[in-house]
Amino acid sequence: MASLNSALEISGLRKSYGGRSVISGIGFSVPVGACFGILGPNGAGKTTTLRCCLGLTPPDEGKILLGGHSIPDDACAARARVGVVPQFDNLDPDFTVNENLLVYSRYFGLKKPEMRRRIPGLLDFAGLTDKENARVEALSGGMKRRLTLARALVNDPDILFLDEPTTGLDPQARHLIWDRLKQLVAQGKTLILTTHFMEEAERLCERLIVLDHGQIVAEGNPHELIASQIEPNVIEIFGENAVAWAKARRALCQRLEIAGETAYFYCNDTTLVCEALDKERALHSLHRAANLEDVFIKLTGRELRD
Amino acid sequence: MSAHPSGKPGLPSAGLFSFGWIPVWRRNFLVWRKLAFPSLLGNLADPLIYMLGLGYGLGRMLPRISGVDYMQFLIAGMIVASAMNAATFESLYSAFSRMRTQKTWDAILVTPLSLDDVLAGELFWAASKSFLSGFSILLVISALGLSSLPLALWVLPIIFLTGFAFAAIGLVVCALAPSYDFFMYYFTLFITPMLMISGIFFPVENLPHSIYLVASWLPLSHAVRLVRPLLLGECPQDIVLHVAVLLGVTIVAFRVAVFLTRRRLLN
Ligand SMILES: Nc1ncnc2c1ncn2[C@@H]1O[C@H](COP(=O)(O)OP(=O)(O)OP(=O)(O)O)[C@@H](O)[C@H]1O
């Protein structure tokens, strides 16, 4: 049975490609009206998870309920109430901004008079009002992304999937998208977004999961995760011999990590490290609060993924 | 949801027997409308140049074939061949670019439409392009007084059906193609030889018997044998057989295209 307060419910999801497991038994549930984050390094299985949820690929095992519909059997009906911002823009290059929205709305069976009424609102939301008749090729990367967001809203969906909505955008464009996503949550829509930007997840998501190698390695509220998974303070040290200096003082606080030429002290109390640093003129240091990125790196390691 | 004999189990389908293809067809139509004039000109100019060039040029030197001028003989062949070309180009190059380069299909697949709807839309669209090209040639030759009109109108549905058959085969090739270069094989190994032995440019009755037998299996031969008599004001023979072959090719090839494209995109 569909549970009425979950927009998406997944259990025991498994998927492998050519014998290699890409999703290894994950389960989570997204409450209606929440903004839910799926974080993970490249190749962790974020896009594959979304594709399973949309009925675009049959899982090897597991149950998916999207908006009360069983996936993949009932995916077409579920997708009628869903909007999708894909990882890579696939706007129609032959069309203008307006035509992109109009043509896309037909795939949902929407009629032209209704869309004529709604398109100005969508364009306004995406900040593209004066670009109505521009060809897609003439738009900047940020505008294309906003148009893709507007296109995902043509059917006034209850649930929105966003696969890395802000990757490749400049800070202005990113902040604008964040603001729009917050508006959508305020309207009561459910957002499920994948991202590499920890700041994005911290700002937007009430709950998130961290995926690695197709498994959930952490789940929870971002602030709670920071509080529970990691020491609250970070001191980054760089400069000549910083690594050797730090290694010799490993005992001064809870945890030390080395990445290239930089040493990271993770501390509950920074006093001892600070005192030691005061005597070193050649070293540079940066004191900051621990953030989600530190949690992410602690959980998924510092190695490159692909 | 119904059973899915041709696809992976559990993925929803709709396809030929729903109306989901219509918005996909309309998308392609809207793109075409923006470039309709050059596109129609291209559809028309090529076959007309062949027809007039070969028909008048070569025709002067040739005896009458099966009781008619070479020009009269050639017209039917050119109409059928251009219908085949229109559907083939659309279902190979254009469909492939919508599948791979522009990712238009990916965008549609996250709406309530299914991959079957997308392919059905492409099938109807490619057949529509055949129809447009056949129709415009028919208009021109009628204006030139080269067709016997009331009966020649029956050519239009045959052209449409021919377009369906070659669009469906084209979608199979599209589903298998790793890149655009692959289509060259299809042209040199299938389309061009078929053009030569299907009675487009010359009668096949005089070819070696084995080739004649091969040709009689090819969809293009069946299309020509329907269109040629109609343009001459005669009723074709074996209508049911020819129509059944074209319909059969369409249905079987489309099922195969759906199966292969599902395997490729929904894996
Ligand atoms: N159709 C496919 N066939 C074979 N392997 C695939 C297919 N789709 C994904 N994979 C593999 O599955 C793994 C997970 O891919 P996925 O795209 O889900 O990762 P992701 O978390 O979205 O990564 P990114 O951050 O780079 O987008 C990758 O190793 C990828 O190569």
Ligand SMILES: [Mg+2]
């Ligand atoms: Mg991805």
